[in-house]
Amino acid sequence: MDQRIEQVKQFLLSLQDSICQSLEAADGGAHFQQDQWQRPQGGGGRSRVLTDGAVFEQAGVNFSHVFGDKMPASATAQRPELEGCHFQAMGVSLVIHPKNPHVPTSHANVRFFIAQKEGADPIWWFGGGFDLTPYYGYDEDVLHWHRVAHALCQPFGDEVYPRYKSWCDRYFFLKHRDETRGVGGLFFDDLNQPGFEDSFAFMRAVGEGFIPAYAPIVERRKATPYTEEQRQFQLYRRGRYVEFNLVYDRGTLFGLQSGGRTESILMSMPPLVRWQYQYAPENGTEEARLYTDYLRPRDWLTELG
Numbered sequence: 239m240d241q242r243i244e245q246v247k248q249f250l251l252s253l254q255d256s257i258c259q260s261l262e263a264a265d266g267g268a269h270f271q272q273d274q275w276q277r278p279q280g281g282g283g284r285s286r287v288l289t290d291g292a293v294f295e296q297a298g299v300n301f302s303h304v305f306g307d308k309m310p311a312s313a314t315a316q317r318p319e320l321e322g323c324h325f326q327a328m329g330v331s332l333v334i335h336p337k338n339p340h341v342p343t344s345h346a347n348v349r350f351f352i353a354q355k356e357g358a359d360p361i362w363w364f365g366g367g368f369d370l371t372p373y374y375g376y377d378e379d380v381l382h383w384h385r386v387a388h389a390l391c392q393p394f395g396d397e398v399y400p401r402y403k404s405w406c407d408r409y410f411f412l413k414h415r416d417e418t419r420g421v422g423g424l425f426f427d428d429l430n431q432p433g434f435e436d437s438f439a440f441m442r443a444v445g446e447g448f449i450p451a452y453a454p455i456v457e458r459r460k461a462t463p464y465t466e467e468q469r470q471f472q473l474y475r476r477g478r479y480v481e482f483n484l485v486y487d488r489g490t491l492f493g494l495q496s497g498g499r500t501e502s503i504l505m506s507m508p509p510l511v512r513w514q515y516q517y518a519p520e521n522g523t524e525e526a527r528l529y530t531d532y533l534r535p536r537d538w539l540t541e542l543g
Contacts, residue, residue: 242434242438243326243328243350243352245438246328246350246438247303247328249438249442249445250301250328250329250330250348250350250445251301253330253348253445253446254284254286254299254300254301254330256446256449257299257330257332257448257449258270258286258288258299260449260453261288261294261297261299261334262288264293264294264453264456264457264460265288265291265292265293265294265297266291266292266293267291267292268288268289268290268291268292268294269288270286270287270288270297270299271286271287271288271289272284272285272286273285273286273287273501273502275499275502277304277497277498277499278497279304279306279496279497280304280305280306281302281303281304281305281306281326282302282303282304283300283301283302283303283304283499283502284300284301285298285300285301285499285501285502285505286298286299286300287505289509291337292337293336293337293338293341293456293460294334294335294336294337295335295336295337295508295509295510296334296335296508296509297332297333297334297335298332298333298334298502298505298506299330299331299332300330300331300332300502300505301328301329301330302327302328302329302331302493302498302499302502303326303327303328304326304327304328304496304498305324305325305326305327306324306325306496306497307324308322308323308324308325317428322355323353323354323355323361324353324354324355325351325352325353325354326351326352327349327350327351327352327492327496328349328350329347329348329349329350329366330346330347330348330349330445331345331346331347331349331489331506332345332346332347332448333345333505333506334452335476335508335509336456336460338459338460338461338462338464339373339374339464339468339469339471339472340373340374340376340459340462340464340468341455341456341459341460341462342370342371342372342373342379342420342455342459343370343371343372343373343420343476343479343508344368344369344370344371344448344452345368345369345371345506346366346367346368346369346444346445346448347365347366347367347368347489348364348365348366348441348442348444348445349364349365349366349489350362350363350364350365350441351363351364351365362430362434363427363428363429363430363437364426364429364430364437364438364440364441365426365427365428365429365441366425366426366427366441366444366445367402367405367406367423367424367425367426367444368387368423368424368444368447368448368451368452369406369410369419369420369421369422369423369424369425370383370420370421370422370423370451370452370455371419371420371421371475371479372420372421372528372532373468373471373472373475373528374468374524374525374528375421375524375527375528375531375532376459377542378458379455379458379459380421380532380538380542381538381539381542381543382451382454382455383421383423383451383452383455384403384421384422384423384538384539385539385543386447386450386451387399387403387423387424387447387451388539389447390443390444390446390447391424391443393443394436394439394440394443398440399424402424402425402426403422403423403424404535405424405425405426405427406422406423406424406425407422407535409425410422410425410482412478412481412482412485412486413486414481414485415478415481417478417529417533417534418533418534418535419478419479419482420532420533421532421536421538422535422538423451424444426440426444429441470512471519471525473508473510473511473512474512474513474514474517475528476508476510476511476512477511477512477513479506479507479508479511480507480508480511483506483507487506490503490504490506
């Protein structure tokens with residue numbers, strides 16, 4: 239298994255490099271700053287953050303590989319059989335907060351876990367996905383996003399895209415707001431069937447599919463003029479991102495509970511955000527259309543395709 243672990247690690251490091259290069263090209267000027275860090279309990283990582291770019295207000299692309307003698311509670315809550323296992327966890331996680339309200343925020347993550355008790359075979363699985371959080375809805379952007387997601391899933395079976403698209407809709411849902419975080423994408427976890435090679439291949443497809451899904455949307459929208467009112471709406475909607483990450487996100491909880499680097503874990507937070515008491519958009523506006531047309535689960539490929 240050690241050789242396979244190293245194989246996954248090298249892919250993740252390469253993925254971090256390629257995504258950072260693509261985002262720098264899309265921004266057109268700013269560059270990522272890197273911090274390498276060590277975790278006292280075992281492992282470490284390299285965090286890369288781009289700030290105050292021409293296009294991206296903040297973009298973080300992090301790699302981590304941590305290990306320890308006890309699985310965090312967030313990892314064993316749904317799998318109690320893992321209690322008492324020593325573990326390794328590695329992954330690449332990214333969050334992008336653009337300046338222009340017409341460019342959506344986006345998140346992606348691919349990860350690999352392995353857990354083992356003394357004298358027992360290791361338990362391993364892959365997880366990850368990507369999702370899109372627009373502030374102003376554009377059908378062609380959402381359709382492109384889901385077409386890329388569907389295409390990368392297709393070699394693995396006709397049922398894969400609808401299964402992981404639906405899982406994404408359920409996972410990135412703010413129950414206290416009764417709305418989705420955005421327009422979804424893919425989410426999968428606990429993937430170890432039909433074996434290591436196919437599971438790893440799917441994880442690679444998701445990781446490598448992010449830039450083809452996101453970059454064309456950025457290019458299409460980054461020069462769109464916007465008003466101060468639209469900027470304020472963007473900052474208000476960013477509050478939903480903070481709420482989800484601090485209340486529900488399992489990756490954030492795992493990082494904090496496992497003693498990960500706090501600055502890297504909270505890199506996902508937007509640099510500027512606001513809340514407004516009892517805000518409601520005016521009927522008939524583009525802001526209202528975000529709520530009625532986009533912040534709910536939909537069969538985008540059938541309805542828009």
